[in-house]
Amino acid sequence: MQYFVDSAALCRFHQGRSTSKSLLGRIEEDHHDRTGKAGKIYTRKEEEPVTALSDISLSLPSAGLIFILGKSGSGKTTLLNLLGGLDSLSSGEMLFEGKSLRGFKPADYDVYRSSKVGFVFQDYSLLPQLDVAANIGISLELAGLDADPKRIEKALASVDLQHCTHAWGNELSGGQKQRVAIARALVKDPEVILADEPTGALDQENGTAVFQLLKRLSADRLVVIVSHDEEAAKTYADRIITLRDGKVVNGQELHPSPLFRQSPFRPPAAIRASFP
């Protein structure tokens, strides 16, 4: 399944060569299925390997809002973690801005995670002992940057929380905490924001505010949301990728932005991958 055929996808997965230099070569060799195809396979001692993803081929553009839908256990988090460099492929290859992550060492993944992607989790993952500004500052420091107050204020203004710089976690509502988490992802100006069930702990009103915010941010960067909320996906997504049993069953584009139509002026897309 190939959604975009341009050679400049932001991120792309595809079937790669299996070489002994491959990060996951050992797993590929051990756990190829009978067709010689594999995707993301989890192996644990004394347990049956779990194929979390297989037969996947995707190219993601450099901006826009993508929803990943699917039942529990269908592989959504695995896909998001692969995109975010929290996990690595068992076979195939992921290209980011045209460069393969194959052969990435742990330190390379650290750099990738801290500079290219911003994560947003269902439980916000804020540090309770720090105020809002310090929580956001950590994200800059992890990326090797100064915790510049102006930059932090700008990120907070982008999520409409400019008045909350020195608030503590217990002074914020769930919706506000999630917006702080989005500011923390945004402050380092990453190419991609990855959100795993970002509204899962929020009521409808706060959930809608978070989706609207992520939609707004997707105007000039790629935002990928894992969600169960089909209605929200239909409302906000430029494209919905549906997973079933670790396979993409649908990757329809709903509101293709003129920027992403086949055109010589399309901006470079960031992520391409396939793991057949």
Ligand SMILES: Nc1ncnc2c1ncn2[C@@H]1O[C@H](COP(=O)(O)OP(=O)(O)O)[C@@H](O)[C@H]1O
């Ligand atoms: N670290 C892991 N070790 C072993 N199996 C895992 C691990 N993470 C996920 N899985 C399995 O991979 C499949 C996909 O999981 P996941 O990506 O978390 O699905 P979803 O996010 O759609 O609920 C499930 O069968 C799950 O049990």
Ligand SMILES: [Mg+2]
């Ligand atoms: Mg999940």
